[in-house]
Amino acid sequence: MSDSLPAFFGDDGDAWRHTPLRDLTLPVNERPGQTLRLEGRAEVRLELPSQDGVLTLSRHHLEIAPGAEILIIDDGLGHATGAHVTLRVGRGARVGYVRRAFDSAWSLGVLDAHVEADASLALHSIVARSGAARYGATVRLNGTGAAVTADALFTPAAGESHDHRFEVVHSAPRTRSATNARTVVADGGVGSFVAKVVIGRHVGGCNAQQLIKALLDGPNAVANLRPELQIDCDDVVASHGAAIGRLDPAQRFYLESRGLPPDEARATLVLAFLRELAARRPHDAEGCLERLCGRLAVGGSASDE
Secondary structure, eight states, rough: OEEEOOOOTTTTTHHTSSSOOOEEEEESSSSSOOOOOOOOOOEEEEEOOOOTTTTTEEEEEEEEEOOEEEEEEEHHHHEEEEEEEEEEEEETOOOEEEEEEEEEEEEEEEEEEETTOEEEEEEEEEEEEEEEEEEEEEEEEEEEEOOEEEEEEEOOOTTOOOEEEEEEEEOOTEEEEEEEEEEEEETTTTEEEEEEOOOOOOHHHHHHHHEEEEEEESOOOOEEEEEEEEOOSSEEEEEEEEEEEEOHHHHHHHHHHHTTTHHHHHHHHHHHHHHHHTTOOOOOHHHHHHHTTTTTTTTTHHHHH
């Protein structure tokens, strides 16, 4: 396996932007149907529409053929949605999985992924303008050389609560994982993230990284961050870290002294904090930032970027 962790598109990201979308509407409030098998090179959007006042649920199985290159965009649209997706990534395949939850009263999601030898999964969760959001992802690296990156961006506004839990299980030697999260929590909002890595016995040569950061944008903003490592093998390289902070008054003063209005100076710092991780997903990165910042009173500045 390459020394680098998987990116969404490798070195030819522009090619993905011109790949025709296959729109798939998930069955709702039904027992899961047959497994959907995806082959070759494709971009797929899974849409889960809902009606106001009705919680819409779905259960879906996706199987990625060996050697395939697939981008999956998982959209929850409407008042209240919930989806449980099982994903099996075949040997040598490359998969990008983008989960987006915008403008919902409730957003619930579960991903159970299995990654085989020499395959890679790049998972990205983006949550904004959702009153209550809960997302849990478990990724099992089952084959030698399997790799995953799991990123999350979420911006709970006042009265909102966004929770994430990512767990990576290294079940084979020489597997790699990187978990990263950024959250900007508005005054009166709550943002939570739990990252867990499990490396069993006799699973040597693994590499696991975790880094979670929260920016509190108000005296009543709350962030709960918890990185966890459960390692039963000595032959590993692992790191974890979490940081919670507030906007730096000195940085705001510097920008304001250079002529930026106070609101624009604040918006610039918030966008810089989020952009580092948002830039890792070339699929509509600027639109993603606009959504994330829209409920933090920086939407105008985001739109002007």
